[in-house]
Amino acid sequence: MKKKILVVDDEMVIVNLLKDLFESNGYNVITASSGPQGLLRAKDDEPDLIILDINMSGMFGCAVSEVLKEIDKTRHIPIIFLTGFLDEEDADELKHTLAGHTIFTKPFDNDVLLNKVKELIG
Numbered sequence: 001m002k003k004k005i006l007v008v009d010d011e012m013v014i015v016n017l018l019k020d021l022f023e024s025n026g027y028n029v030i031t032a033s034s035g036p037q038g039l040l041r042a043k044d045d046e047p048d049l050i051i052l053d054i055n056m057s058g059m060f061g062c063a064v065s066e067v068l069k070e071i072d073k074t075r076h077i078p079i080i081f082l083t084g085f086l087d088e089e090d091a092d093e094l095k096h097t098l099a100g101h102t103i104f105t106k107p108f109d110n111d112v113l114l115n116k117v118k119e120l121i122g
Helices: 012-023 035-045 061-069 088-097 110-121
Strands: 004-008 028-032 049-053 079-083 102-105
Touching: 004 012, 004 035, 012 028, 012 110, 028 035, 035 049, 035 061, 049 061, 049 110, 061 079, 079 110, 102 110
Parallel strands: 004 028, 004 049, 049 079, 079 102
Antiparallel strands: none
């Protein structure tokens, strides 16, 4: 059975890029364009991995992550955060706040991101 990835980002260009990348590498992809919508999709679809933008309208990705960690059926799902608003140094600092999660800055290297996904869910 194909692994399922939920992509949550309010930039449709990023959503489409990630959807194409992951589907062409054998993953099923579901999408959401806001934090609240992402929460609903995560609870309903129980993906194997979530790609989550940090800065979105409606609800920041960090807040989405906190809610997901409080729900039994979603707390185990690994999350990769994306952000276009931090440099590498700030991202390293944010890793301490988001302990255990991976953070990629936009623009990201598709191969590096794909390798991280494979490492996390196969």
